[in-house]
Amino acid sequence: MKTDVVVVGAGPGGMAAAWAAAKSGAETLLIERYGFCGGMATTGIVGGILGHYLNEKEPAVAGFLKVLVEKMAEFGGCEKWENAYKNYGISFDSEILKYAAERLLLEAGVNFLYHSYFHDANVNSGYIDSIEVVNKSGKMTIEGKFFIDATGDADVAYFAGFECTKGRPQDGKTESMGCIFKIAGIEEDKLTEDVVKRAKEKLAELRNTGELKIYNESLGGKGSTTRKGERSFNMTRFPGDATDAIELTQAEINLREETFKIYTFLKENVTGFENSYISSFHINAGVRETRQIKGLYTLCEKEIIEGRKTDDSIARGTYWIDIHCPFGRTVNTHLCCKECQTTEYCIMLGKYKDYLPSKNKLYPPKNDWFSIPARCLIPEKARNLLVAGRCISADHRAMGATRVMATCMAIGDAAGVMAAICLKEKCDTHSLPIKDVQQNIRKIGGFF
Numbered sequence: 347m348k349t350d351v352v353v354v355g356a357g358p359g360g361m362a363a364a365w366a367a368a369k370s371g372a373e374t375l376l377i378e379r380y381g382f383c384g385g386m387a388t389t390g391i392v393g394g395i396l397g398h399y400l401n402e403k404e405p406a407v408a409g410f411l412k413v414l415v416e417k418m419a420e421f422g423g424c425e426k427w428e429n430a431y432k433n434y435g436i437s438f439d440s441e442i443l444k445y446a447a448e449r450l451l452l453e454a455g456v457n458f459l460y461h462s463y464f465h466d467a468n469v470n471s472g473y474i475d476s477i478e479v480v481n482k483s484g485k486m487t488i489e490g491k492f493f494i495d496a497t498g499d500a501d502v503a504y505f506a507g508f509e510c511t512k513g514r515p516q517d518g519k520t521e522s523m524g525c526i527f528k529i530a531g532i533e534e535d536k537l538t539e540d541v542v543k544r545a546k547e548k549l550a551e552l553r554n555t556g557e558l559k560i561y562n563e564s565l566g567g568k569g570s571t572t573r574k575g576e577r578s579f580n581m582t583r584f585p586g587d588a589t590d591a592i593e594l595t596q597a598e599i600n601l602r603e604e605t606f607k608i609y610t611f612l613k614e615n616v617t618g619f620e621n622s623y624i625s626s627f628h629i630n631a632g633v634r635e636t637r638q639i640k641g642l643y644t645l646c647e648k649e650i651i652e653g654r655k656t657d658d659s660i661a662r663g664t665y666w667i668d669i670h671c672p673f674g675r676t677v678n679t680h681l682c683c684k685e686c687q688t689t690e691y692c693i694m695l696g697k698y699k700d701y702l703p704s705k706n707k708l709y710p711p712k713n714d715w716f717s718i719p720a721r722c723l724i725p726e727k728a729r730n731l732l733v734a735g736r737c738i739s740a741d742h743r744a745m746g747a748t749r750v751m752a753t754c755m756a757i758g759d760a761a762g763v764m765a766a767i768c769l770k771e772k773c774d775t776h777s778l779p780i781k782d783v784q785q786n787i788r789k790i791g792g793f794f
């Protein structure tokens with residue numbers, strides 16, 4: 347197989363990258379290990395979509411996000427864009443997202459290769475000539491002029507031999523995994539203020555005794571569902587390295603077990619949940635952080651807090667530094683910041699305590715945004731590879747702010763445009779004409 351632009355991974359970053367590359371005139375192939383699009387939005391049933399929100403009047407992200415929302419709205423799986431973007435998080439139906447994203451990408455002219463797992467790359471002097479995937483046909487070699495790594499885990503960059511980092515610099519630990527699950531059959535009208543209050547008190551008690559391993563006492567919300575009587579829940583944590591197959595397997599088993607315990611508690615103890623049932627387990631454990639590429643530039647924490655703008659800005663981030671305890675702890679710990687109350691060992695609360703900011707120092711300035719520089723998408727030693735999504739070049743704390751889905755989509759839009767411009771200008775990724783890139787991002791409705 348041979349094409350212009352090969353995008354690996356059909357999550358928020360990859361969907362947007364493939365759409366933008368095709369829209370910008372490149373013959374584009376999107377490769378995905380599952381049989382549908384969405385990445386964490388569908389395999390992890392993660393939602394709502396965060397990171398687009400600047401204020402009620404003005405979104406910070408549009409591009410692919412906007413057309414996806416409009417398409418989901420057309421199929422009854424989301425509010426219309428003009429209302430949706432005014433919410434801090436955009437709720438959607440994750441089943442409809444699968445269909446809507448596919449229709450959009452097909453309309454843009456993207457070709458698909460599903461059920462295909464990337465595992466290796468053939469590299470020559472900084473250029474990837476082709477990549478190798480395995481699927482039911484056996485091993486397949488795919489040639490391309492430009493490649494976009496949207497695997498979330500920087501699989502392409504890593505297996506091609508380009509430098510990556512993983513986790514926080516002090517001990518290499520990554521944010522904990524987690525999982526979202528959905529419960530349907532909830533009788534919403536029975537969830538009175540009093541019922542909710544008592545349920546939350548009991549959940550807090552079970553958390554503090556360790557009987558339930560939950561990091562909040564929420565009774566779920568819309569998030570990745572818009573259906574009546576259905577809620578999605580984001581309460582679990584599990585530590586580990588999701589690029590280690592054994593640790594990932596342990597996470598899958600443990601997170602499903604915890605999910606079932608939470609569900610059983612709700613069904614047996616909370617009015618309104620008597621006839622409820624689990625409508626979805628995650629398909630893939632929720633992975634927050636693994637590898638980041640070492641790019642021409644590394645986005646850092648300070649830039650988020652200051653809302654720093656750069657000349658080579660290709661996307662806007664608005665989210666805050668949201669780091670889930672790398673030990674997966676749920677008692678006396680919420681965010682990774684100075685105020686963490688854990689009494690258990692953590693390197694960050696010992697000699698690195700000064701490195702941790704206070705919880706009120708995790709946010710970009712209000713009503714403002716920070717730049718994602720184009721250089722963060724360009725691996726230092728690669729000449730025809732770009733990355734999209736959460737695996738851009740960012741330090742552990744900055745990626746805690748850039749990993750949300752709207753930001754990943756905005757980065758994807760840019761990566762797709764960047765690949766198409768390289769193709770048109772016959773240049774490599776290190777000599778991209780940035781003004782052209784920015785102009786073309788604007789053409790597909792993006793902001794930077």
Ligand SMILES: Cc1cc2nc3c(=O)[nH]c(=O)nc-3n(C[C@H](O)[C@H](O)[C@H](O)COP(=O)(O)OP(=O)(O)OC[C@H]3O[C@@H](n4cnc5c(N)ncnc54)[C@H](O)[C@@H]3O)c2cc1C
Pocket residue numbers: 354355356357358359360377378379380383384385386387389390392393394395396397462463464465496497498499501523524525526580631632633634734735736737749750751752754
């Ligand atoms: C528990 C949890 C809760 C979260 N909550 C929110 C939230 O409320 N709102 C929000 O906006 N964000 C949230 N996030 C963050 C967000 O979901 C992810 O950071 C985001 O989806 C990353 O997008 P991505 O495209 O980089 O990667 P992913 O979404 O992980 O997509 C990567 C895609 O690549 C495919 N892939 C991976 N490796 C290969 C391979 N070797 N070969 C072929 N295909 C491959 C995967 O199957 C997947 O489809 C949450 C994350 C977690 C884990």
